[in-house]
Amino acid sequence: MKKQHISDAVIRRLPRYYRYLDELHSRGVVRISSSTLGKRMGVTASQIRQDLSCFGEFGQQGYGYNIMELRAEIGRILGVDEPRRLIIVGAGHLGHALMQNFDFAQGGFRLDTAFDVSEALIGTEINGVTVRPMDELESYCAAHRPAVAVLTVPRAAAQETAERLSALGVEGLWNFTNVELSVDGRVFVENVHFADSLLTLSYRIAKQTDRETK
Amino acid sequence: MKKQHISDAVIRRLPRYYRYLDELHSRGVVRISSSTLGKRMGVTASQIRQDLSCFGEFGQQGYGYNIMELRAEIGRILGVDEPRRLIIVGAGHLGHALMQNFDFAQGGFRLDTAFDVSEALIGTEINGVTVRPMDELESYCAAHRPAVAVLTVPRAAAQETAERLSALGVEGLWNFTNVELSVDGRVFVENVHFADSLLTLSYRIAKQTDRETK
DNA sequence: TAGATTGTTAATCGATTAACAATC
């Protein structure tokens, strides 16, 4: 039974399943049961089955799931099957690192180009991708209509750049600026807040130390 | 009433509160009520009060919370008040970006040094921090006992490096490798899985497109 | 067939929200 509303918790687990199924598939494993998959993912078999049942029926009684099929299904659910155009806005160290290392294609994206204000960077090519001047953002977006913009500009420019991109019709912002953006409701914002992540680690270490010295 | 077990959901909200209180404080705002704070954070006033009550009583009836005090309390809870030593393992683009841009001090960490295998990087200084050869990891850790290691090595080296650091007694790993690490239970792992994050964005965009074309 | 494993319904558990007495 397909569900109407899918909770955020479910969606955040799907990429992990996908990643693991991808690995199994490339290792040549053909089938897996919810209980084996659950064990590997650190969740219950029930949860695996519940999560998948939000989207359809992908398994077979007595057999489990065909890994290739399930991987493809989850890929479809996540939208990996129809690649979307993506641009990087801010080609500093972080933007550069993503251009150099990150496999956008695997996530169903096609990295088209990057933008920066720095004269030193404009016109250079990083991993086959050209860096353009920020001035060309409007004309470029009008012509190529990228679906997603990676926001790797300095904090100070974050909100302004986000608004500009929102006005240009991007559908999603992948926000690395550690700034709480406020944008038009049409635009999805996915935050990668490094600082928050590190603080949770700090908490867990601090708590443990407390306990030990108590 | 202080709680025994604090849920992960609560802990993940604390850094956001902290960040926002920090901003208010630097803007000179003195007090805030749970209802105002909740509105700004997009949560209910109840949730703010419940979250804080896990750790103690920081407010005052009829007044609300003193921002400076509350900020300090949350900082203490998160362990920001007593800085811990941190090293970066892997000084490629991503490690480099963190060294250049990330404010470790604000998260209660002191970035001591970085390690890499690349001859070109060893001995260089990035933002005042020296890059050392990976061979020196053992002797360095024995001497300086860093609490946290930032794992920014290539995927292929991730598991091996994590085990090495675990054996060297680090308390936490901040994992950027997009690899599911398996390490000793003593060691806390905080994952920053870029790929998972981007896939959730992909899902939301894909779902919206579905709805529009339906 | 017999064993395995699904999808789904029901039960449980935990997290969020509402309500309110206490009190600044």
Added chain:
DNA sequence: TAGATTGTTAATCGATTAACAATC
């Protein structure tokens, strides 16, 4: 004092887990 707002208890809501009939 009167109004505001806390900390906490109770009610609600949603997510996770368990159970099991269906069936490959």
